[in-house]
Amino acid sequence: MFPVINSVFDNFFEDDNALLKKWRNGTAFPSVNVKDEDKSYCLEVAAPGLSKKDFEIEVDKGVLTISAKTKKEDKEETENYTRQEFSYSSFSRSFWLPEAIKESEIKASYKDGILTVNVPKAKIVKKKTAKKIAIK
Numbered sequence: 321m322f323p324v325i326n327s328v329f330d331n332f333f334e335d336d337n338a339l340l341k342k343w344r345n346g347t348a349f350p351s352v353n354v355k356d357e358d359k360s361y362c363l364e365v366a367a368p369g370l371s372k373k374d375f376e377i378e379v380d381k382g383v384l385t386i387s388a389k390t391k392k393e394d395k396e397e398t399e400n401y402t403r404q405e406f407s408y409s410s411f412s413r414s415f416w417l418p419e420a421i422k423e424s425e426i427k428a429s430y431k432d433g434i435l436t437v438n439v440p441k442a443k444i445v446k447k448k449t450a451k452k453i454a455i456k
Contacts (some may be wrong), residue, residue, distance in 0.1 A: 349411050352386075361439040363415070368433030375435060379423050386437065387412035420444045 355362040365386060367375075374388045393406040417423075422440040429436050 349413060352413060354415075360441055361418075361421070363437040363439070365413070365435040365437070366433065367430075367435050370430075370433075370435075372430040372435075375428075375430065377426075377428050377437060379417070379426060382417050382419070383414050384417050384426070384437070384439065385412060385414045386435070 351366045353362075353364040355364070363384075363386070367388065370388055370390060374390055376385075376387050376389075378385045378387075387410065389408070389410040391406070391408050394404065396403045417439065418441075420442045422442050425440045427438045
């Protein structure tokens with residue numbers, strides 16, 4: 321009997337967005353792809369179901385931090401009862417940045433469930449090798 325009741329409750333509360341459900345339970349972080357391209361590093365954060373206002377991106381002392389907070393509240397009132405549910409979730413991921421980047425030119429966009437952060441590379445100044453100077 322209990323398994324039937326559990327499955328009824330599971331189906332009742334089931335959310336189509338499995339990742340958001342895991343975030344609400346505190347059991348998952350979004351996947352991040354990091355691409356090393358010619359002129360930049362590109363980070364792609366899989367975060368479906370969120371909106372760009374949910375994210376915060378910060379660079380401090382060479383560390384790029386991507387975080388998000390969500391808040392969901394549902395309230396249903398009828399003549400005989402009131403049902404109110406709410407949930408909060410958050411995540412934060414931090415990445416050490418290489419020295420040769422342009423912090424002031426980092427850009428981000430959010431489209432179709434993917435947060436894309438573009439970190440432009442700075443030109444690496446090559447140190448010249450030692451050279452002997454002839455004395456005249």
